[in-house]
Amino acid sequence: MEKLRTVRGVHDLLPQELYKHQQVINAGLKISDKYNYSQVETPIFEFAEVFTKPLGNSSDIVTKENYIFKDRSQDELMLRPEGTSGVVRAFLNAGLVQDIPQRFSYYGPMFRYERPQKGRLRQFKQLGVECLGLSSWMADIEVISLGHDFLEQLGIIENINVNINTLGDIASRKKYRDVLVNYLNDFQYKLSKDSLKRLSINPLRILDSKNVEDQKIIKNAPSILEYLNLESRTRFENICKGLDHLNIKYNIDKNLVRGLDYYCHTAFEFTTNELGSQGTVLAGGRYDGLSKMLGGSDIPGVGWAAGVERLALMIKSEFTNKIDVVLIGQSENFNYLLLPIMKKLIQNGIKSEIIYTGNLSKKFKRANKIKASYAIILGEEEVSKQVFKFKDLKSGIEKLINLKQAIKIMTK
RNA sequence: GCGGGUGUAGCUCAGUUGGUUAGAGCGCGGGUUUGUGGUACCUGAGGUCGCCGGUUCGAAGCCGGUCACUCGCCCCA
Structure with missing residues (x-):
C-alpha cells in the first residue's frame, strides 16, 4: 500500500473528480467552438528549446520548474509547462502562416516541478485558446470575451474579478523600465531579496511582488500607463472601450505583469478569492514576439489559458451515476x-x-x-x-x- | 527552494499525564428473508497507529530523520 502510490503533486482522477474536469473542459471547448476556435492537440513533450526560447531564461518555469530530460538519442526534451509555445510551433510547422488568422483551442496536461498546493499540482490540465495572425486589438477583446463567456457558462462568473493591464510595445516598455529602475534604485536597501535580484534582470516583475515592504514602495511607483506611446495607449483604450461595450466589468491593475517573456501589450487575469492563494483561474495576453522567438516569421498572437483543476474546484455540479x-x-x-x-x-x-x-x-x-x-x-x-x-x-x-x-x- | 500544520480501519474521526487484547460512526461481508431492494435488528471482516531509527521495563502519544498531504512564501493556470 505504501510502496505503490502516485508521485508527488500528481493525482489520480476518480469518476467524481474527473466528472467536474470534464464539465469544465466541455464547456470551454464548446464556447470556443462557437467563437470559431478549432480544437488542436500538440505533443505533451517537445524539444526543450520550444519552451526555453520563448519563455526566457529568467523565468522560473525555465530555471527551476521544468521536467527536462534526455531521451535515448540524447535529445533534450521537456514536458510542456504551458500550451502556447507548442500551439504556435505547430502553427508554424504546418505552414499556416499562409492562412491567417487561425483560431485554436486546446486542452491537456501541463507539467511544472513546483511545490504542490491546493489548486497547484505538478501535472495539471490547462484549457486555452490562441488567436494567431491578428494584430488588431479586436482580437484581444474577442479573446477576453470568450474567456468571460466560458466562466459564465460554468456559473462562476459572479465570483470572478477581471484584471487587465498593458505592458505596452517594446519602445514604451523600455522607456518605462528605465523610469521604474530609476525609481526603485532609491529604495534598494528596502526591497526584498527577490525583488532586488529582479531589479537588474526583470524589474517589471517587482510590481506584482506580494512582499508587504515591496508593496509600500510599489504603491508610489510610476505607472506604465503614463509612459505608453500613442499607439500603445490607443490600443489599450480601445480594448477597455470594447469591454465596456460587452458589459464586462474589469479593473485596471497597473501592477499586473506577466512572468513569461513573450508577452506584450495586453495582459489580463481572471481571479477569484475562493481558492486561497492560487486565485488565478484564467490568464493570458498578447504575445506578438513569440512566433519570431521560435524561428518563424513575425506573427502576432493573443490568447489565454485556464486551470482546469482550479475551475473544477469552483463548480458545484456533482457526479451521480444513475x-x-x-x-x-x-x-x-x-x-x-x-x-x-x-x-x-x-x-x-x-x-x-x-x-x-x-x-x-x-x-x-x-x-x-x-x-x-x-x-x-x-x-x-x-x-x-x-x-x-x-x-x-x-x-x-x-x-x-x-x-x-x-x-x-x-x-x- | 523556504516556513507552519497534519498523518490511527475503505471514509470521517476518538484515543486521558507513555501502561495489558487500539475504539466509534458510516461503509463493506454474512444472516433474519429457499423468487425481491430501500427500513430495522443480529453478526463478521478489516489497522506492522505514514515509514525508519532513538529514548524507555514499556511508544499511537516523547525525540530525530524521512515520505506524503495541507496552508502560506516564491511563482503561476
Missing part, C-alpha cells in the same frame, strides 16, 4: 440469457448492468446501491412464458412483459 436498468437472473444459469437482452437495451440507448452474483436479495441490494430505475428479472417461470418480469424500483410495481414493451417504457 443506471436505467439492471438485469437479474434467478440463478447463475440465467445469466447467459440476459446478455442478448442487455445488448438490445444498449442498442436502444438504455444504460444497463447485469448483476451476476449473489442470491436475489443480494442482487436487489446492489440494484438499489447503483441507483437503478428498473429491474428485469428472469427465472424459470418467465422463460417458460417467453416474457420477463419488469420491476419499477421506485414504486415496487412488477409486471410480466416482453422486451419491446420494456424498451418502450424506458425510452419514453
